[in-house]
Every structure is written in C-alpha cells, then in structure tokens.
Amino acid sequence: MSRKRSAALVGNPNAGKSALFNALTGARQKIANYPGVTVERKAGRLILPSGEPVELTDLPGSYGLHATSPDEEVTRRVILGELAGEAAPDVLVIVLDASNLEQHLVFAQEVIALGKPTVVALNMVDLAERDGLVLDPQVLAQALGVPVIPTVAVRRRGLTELAAAIAEAESHASDTPHPRAHLDMVERRVEAQAIASAAIISESAKHRLHSRVDRVLLHPFIGPVFLFALLFVVFQAVFSWAAPFADGLEGAVGILTEMVKGHMAPGLLRDFVTDGALAGVGSVVVFLPQIIILFFFILALEASGYMARAAFLMDRLMAGVGLSGRSFIPLLSSFACAVPGIMATRSITDPRDRLTTILIAPLMTCSARLPVYAVIIAAFIPNRPVGPGGMIGMQGLVLFGLYVIGIVGAMLAALALRGTVTKGAASGFIMELPKYQMPRLRDLGLGLFQRAWIFLRRAGTIIFYVTVVLWLLLNFPRAGQGESQVDASIAGRIANGIAVVVEPIGFNRDIALALIPSMAAREVAVSSLATTYAVDSSDEDETAHQLSDQLAKRWSLPTALAFLAWFVFAPQCISTIAVTRRETNGWKWPGFMLAYLFGLAYVFAGITYWGAIALGL
Numbered sequence: 298m299s300r301k302r303s304a305a306l307v308g309n310p311n312a313g314k315s316a317l318f319n320a321l322t323g324a325r326q327k328i329a330n331y332p333g334v335t336v337e338r339k340a341g342r343l344i345l346p347s348g349e350p351v352e353l354t355d356l357p358g359s360y361g362l363h364a365t366s367p368d369e370e371v372t373r374r375v376i377l378g379e380l381a382g383e384a385a386p387d388v389l390v391i392v393l394d395a396s397n398l399e400q401h402l403v404f405a406q407e408v409i410a411l412g413k414p415t416v417v418a419l420n421m422v423d424l425a426e427r428d429g430l431v432l433d434p435q436v437l438a439q440a441l442g443v444p445v446i447p448t449v450a451v452r453r454r455g456l457t458e459l460a461a462a463i464a465e466a467e468s469h470a471s472d473t474p475h476p477r478a479h480l481d482m483v484e485r486r487v488e489a490q491a492i493a494s495a496a497i498i499s500e501s502a503k504h505r506l507h508s509r510v511d512r513v514l515l516h517p518f519i520g521p522v523f524l525f526a527l528l529f530v531v532f533q534a535v536f537s538w539a540a541p542f543a544d545g546l547e548g549a550v551g552i553l554t555e556m557v558k559g560h561m562a563p564g565l566l567r568d569f570v571t572d573g574a575l576a577g578v579g580s581v582v583v584f585l586p587q588i589i590i591l592f593f594f595i596l597a598l599e600a601s602g603y604m605a606r607a608a609f610l611m612d613r614l615m616a617g618v619g620l621s622g623r624s625f626i627p628l629l630s631s632f633a634c635a636v637p638g639i640m641a642t643r644s645i646t647d648p649r650d651r652l653t654t655i656l657i658a659p660l661m662t663c664s665a666r667l668p669v670y671a672v673i674i675a676a677f678i679p680n681r682p683v684g685p686g687g688m689i690g691m692q693g694l695v696l697f698g699l700y701v702i703g704i705v706g707a708m709l710a711a712l713a714l715r716g717t718v719t720k721g722a723a724s725g726f727i728m729e730l731p732k733y734q735m736p737r738l739r740d741l742g743l744g745l746f747q748r749a750w751i752f753l754r755r756a757g758t759i760i761f762y763v764t765v766v767l768w769l770l771l772n773f774p775r776a777g778q779g780e781s782q783v784d785a786s787i788a789g790r791i792a793n794g795i796a797v798v799v800e801p802i803g804f805n806r807d808i809a810l811a812l813i814p815s816m817a818a819r820e821v822a823v824s825s826l827a828t829t830y831a832v833d834s835s836d837e838d839e840t841a842h843q844l845s846d847q848l849a850k851r852w853s854l855p856t857a858l859a860f861l862a863w864f865v866f867a868p869q870c871i872s873t874i875a876v877t878r879r880e881t882n883g884w885k886w887p888g889f890m891l892a893y894l895f896g897l898a899y900v901f902a903g904i905t906y907w908g909a910i911a912l913g914l
C-alpha cells in the first residue's frame with residue numbers, strides 16, 4: 298500500500314472549497330466572499346481517521362467541464378487526469394453551497410457522471426439555516442447516488458464525517474469507474490431543480506431583508522454614490538486613524554538611532570547602521586499602521602459580500618471602456634499588489650479582455666505606493682480641514698485624488714488599448730452575488746497579520762538590501778575637503794547622468810538617484826531618499842531630521858507634485874514585470890507595458906510640474 302492517495306475539491310466558484318481545504322489541511326489559502334479567488338491548484342495533506350495521509354488538492358471554481366477560462370481549464374485537466382505525470386485524483390470531493398443548491402447541482406451532476414469515487418460536502422448549511430432553509434442530506438444522497446455530508450467549513454463542522462466519507466470512497470479507488478448516462482446542460486438544469494426542491498424540508502422567506510439591502514446598494518444612482526462615499530471614508534481613515542501610531546513608530550526609530558549613536562564609536566560603521574539601515578528601512582516601516590488600516594477595510598468589505606456588489610456596480614462603467622465586470626476582481630486585488638491581481642485575470646474568459654486587464658492592472662494604486670504618497674503628502678500638503686464644517690482632511694483628500702487619477706488613467710488606457718492593440722468587442726458579464734456575511738474577527742485578524750507580515754518582510758529583505766547597496770554607492774569614493782559626499786560618490790555621479798533626462802519634468806538629482814533602486818520595489822524610493830539625506834546631512838553634522846522635514850526643506854512644491862504624478866503611472870516593480878511575462882508567455886507584453894507606462898509617467902509628471910509652475914505654486 299505505498300501508492301500515493303489523492304483527492305480533489307471541486308465545485309462552483311465561491312462554494313467554500315478553499316475554506317474547506319484550509320480546515321482539512323491546516324493550509325492558508327486565500328478565501329474571500331466572491332467568485333474567482335482561487336486560480337491555481339494547490340495541494341495539501343489531509344490525515345484520514347485511520348492516520349493515513351491523502352494528498353488533497355484545492356481547485357479553482359468551475360461551472361462545467363467544458364472550460365471557458367484558463368482557471369477552469371486547470372480544474373478540468375486535474376479532474377480528468379490530463380496533466381502530464383499526474384494521475385487523476387482517486388476521490389472527488391464536490392463542494393456545494395447549500396443556500397444555492399439548485400445552481401451548484403448543475404456542475405455536480407456532470408462530475409458525478411464520471412463515475413469515480415465521489416463525496417459531496419453540503420457546505421454553508423449555516424447560511425442556509427440563517428435564511429430559514431433546512432435541507433435533508435439523506436434525500437440528496439439518494440438522488441445523487443453518492444454520500445452527502447453537511448459541513449460548515451469556517452466553523453469546522455462536519456469535518457470528521459467528511460474525512461471518514463473520503464476514506465470510505467478511497468477504498469473503492471481501484472474499482473473500475475462506472476460512468477453514468479450523460480445528460481446535456483438543459484437536462485441537468487431540469488434535474489437540478491427537481492433534486493433541490495425534493496431535498497428542501499422547510500423554507501422561510503428570511504432573505505427578504507437582504508434583497509431589500511441590495512435594492513439600495515445596487516440602485517443605479519444610490520449604489521455608486523454610496524460606493525464613492527465609502528471609499529472616501531476609507532482614505533480619510535488611512536490618514537487620520539494612523540497618525541498617532543505612525544508618530545509612535547517614528548519616535549521609536551528615532552530613539553533607536555540615538556541609542557546606536559550613543560553606544561557606537563563615530564565612524565563609517567556607525568553611519569552605516571544609522572544612515573543606511575535605520576534611516577532607510579525605518580522610513581518605510583513607519584507606514585505599517587496605514588497599510589493595516591487600508592487592508593482592514595479591504596478585507597472586511599470582501600468578507601461581507603459588498604466587494605462583489607461593487608463589481609456589479611462597476612460593470613456598466615467597465616463595459617463603457619470595453620472591459621467586462623470580470624475584470625473588476627483582478628483590478629481590485631491590484632490595489633493590494635498587481636502581482637496577485639494579474640494572476641487573478643485567469644478567471645477572465647476572453648483573451649483580449651484578459652490582456653487589457655493585465656496591462657492596466659499596474660495603474661491601480663498598490664499598497665507599495667502608499668508609503669511614497671504618504672511621505673510626500675505629509676511633507677507638502679498641510680493637514681488642515683476643508684469642506685463643509687471642516688469635516689474633510691486635506692491630506693486624505695489628496696490621497697483619495699491620487700487613487701482616483703490612477704483609476705481614471707486605467708479606464709482611459711483600457712479604452713485606448715481596446716481600440717488599438719487589443720481590439721475587439723466587450724464580452725458580457727455574469728457574476729453571481731455572494732451572500733451578505735458578518736466578517737469573522739478571527740479571519741480578519743489573520744488576514745491583517747498576513748498583510749502586515751508581507752509588508753515587514755519586504756522591508757527586512759528587498760528594501761534592506763537595496764538600501765545597503767545604495768548606502769555603499771553613496772559613501773564611496775570618499776569626498777575630499779569641501780566636497781559633498783553625495784556629489785563625490787558613485788551613486789551621485791550616476792544620478793547626475795540620469796538627472797539630465799528627468800530635469801525637464803522638474804526632478805532633482807536626489808529623485809534621479811532614487812529612481813533606479815526603486816525599480817526593485819516602489820517603497821525603495823522612500824528608503825533611498827531617507828538614506829541619501831541621512832548621508833548628506835551627517836556631513837554638516839546636522840541633527841537628524843525626519844524625512845518629511847528634509848523633503849519640505851529641499852524640494853519645491855511643483856517638484857513634489859510631479860513626483861507624485863510620476864508614481865501614479867511608473868511601472869517601478871520588477872515582480873509585476875516578471876508576472877506579466879509569465880502570464881503572457883513572452884517579453885512582448887511586459888515590454889509594451891514598461892514603454893507605455895513610463896511614457897505616461899514622464900508626460901504626466903511633466904504636465905504636473907509645468908502646470909504647477911504656471912499656477913505659481
């Protein structure tokens with residue numbers, strides 16, 4: 298019995314497959330309350346009641362075995378054993394959403410008809426019950442001819458029973474499969490309706506409240522206004538709530554720097570620790586509170602089911618620029634980071650739709666841009682209340698504006714791309730709306746922790762390394778008498794070369810110096826500036842200033858605004874380029890992306906700079 302046993306979770310999107318996978322294997326796959334979250338298969342280890350391990354695979358959600366999108370294709374090939382060097386799974390675990398039974402049974406029948414050992418997890422029975430729907434698993438099992446286990450993945454209910462059923466099905470793995478009569482789509486729909494209604498024990502109309510909520514939130518006029526207002530509040534919160542925590546962190550970095558200065562002998566090594574490591578990495582780490590607040594809102598809105606409704610609202614707008622609403626979820630993910638966003642485009646059916654979405658994804662303001670925006674805003678935008686009753690913070694307003702410019706830029710870019718390089722008609726959009734749910738605190742906490750960890754790990758690795766290299770390039774060769782260290786250094790000389798190109802758009806030598814290292818990651822722009830100014834000011838033995846003070850002292854307002862405009866568009870992220878290459882199978886599209894985004898960045902930074910000068914700012 299050395300054969301490796303395997304099982305796979307299959308079902309419609311948003312049925313709770315990944316939640317079940319996490320509960321059964323202890324993994325941490327991303328789950329969220331909208332369809333199309335999982336786009337790649339992922340394997341984990343499930344221990345059966347007998348103690349034997351089974352390799353369990355979590356699959357992208359699918360509507361049928363006739364795949365129409367790249368992620369559905371993955372599911373089909375795994376189920377049918379079409380992947381090279383990989384046998385088909387021994388057991389198929391179909392995950393059904395109990396509160397959406399009729400719809401989910403259409404695909405389930407197709408899978409059961411394959412005649413392989415199959416188990417059904419009747420998931421989300423808690424939500425069905427909340428809506429007053431009680432189902433009889435026995436009746437369902439009889440009708441489907443396979444065992445049916447009621448589960449609540451997120452509360453770990455029914456897991457033992459499910460594992461036992463998988464073990465039982467597994468023992469029949471070597472039997473020859475008995476495919477059943479093939480039903481076509483229409484026949485399966487009719488059958489699904491009959492089975493679902495037979496399985497209902499009682500039903501009450503409790504979901505009336507939710508449809509009433511939807512009537513408001515999805516209203517063609519009130520809906521978008523609400524969405525806009527909500528986003529506005531989020532950006533206000535990012536600045537105002539974070540302030541005390543950010544100040545605390547900044548203070549802590551300052552104290553640490555003073556401590557190092559007190560304990561180490563003056564010299565290059567001490568400068569390396571204070572000006573290189575602490576100034577650079579510290580300048581990025583202080584944005585942790587803002588990142589956490591932003592993700593708190595994103596995760597809570599995802600879990601509640603509102604995000605999918607936002608996609609629904611955006612569908613019209615998306616269609617207007619030649620995209621389908623299916624692009625919304627990938628674009629939304631790109632607000633965290635374009636890398637998972639670009640991967641999420643695998644759920645887009647139309648290849649040209651998909652390519653367009655990949656090309657505009659970097660225009661969504663990713664969280665790596667937040668430190669760059671925030672440091673400039675803190676230095677140049679006064680923190681005064683504006684608007685009626687002084688309710689609105691100026692800084693939050695500017696941040697909101699930067700996000701909006703990114704979105705509008707993306708929509709215009711989509712329009713232009715759809716008319717030229719990715720010409721074609723827009724495809725339709727079907728998306729089922731998930732149920733409203735109260736976000737669970739534990740999931741929220743875990744999600745925030747993961748986000749915070751990713752951010753800190755970047756600060757401790759890529760940002761640290763790049764900053765260290767930059768510090769070295771800034772300190773050698775050493776400056777002679779009366780010469781500034783930055784001017785004498787290798788980095789300074791390289792920057793003087795680049796400055797020739799970027800001076801026309803108002804950038805100074807220090808920005809030129811930050812541009813190359815921040816190709817590694819956008820936050821590096823902040824750490825580079827912090828390190829440069831730390832190296833520069835230690836010459837004159839100034840007391841250490843905060844980065845925003847240095848910026849306010851050294852940059853003009855038009856330059857600062859041009860810098861912001863640049864970062865709205867510039868594709869300064871190697872990972873994004875790499876994932877674009879992978880998802881489009883070649884260098885053509887990432888090359889195109891680099892060219893058009895740098896082009897836009899240059900033009901918009903220039904317009905901003907000269908516009909600001911003309912306005913006398």
Ligand SMILES: Nc1nc2c(ncn2[C@@H]2O[C@H](COP(=O)(O)OP(=O)(O)OP(=O)(O)O)[C@@H](O)[C@H]2O)c(=O)[nH]1
Nearest residue numbers: 311312313314315316329333334335358421449450
């Ligand atoms: N109340 C309740 N919520 C659940 C249950 N199972 C999953 N969920 C929630 O349902 C949503 C969807 O779960 P996922 O595991 O992401 O669904 P999926 O089938 O993997 O979806 P795709 O990857 O998009 O195909 C998440 O918000 C989960 O927290 C359940 O049994 N009860």
Ligand SMILES: [Mg+2]
Nearest residue numbers: 314315334335
């Ligand atoms: Mg999933």
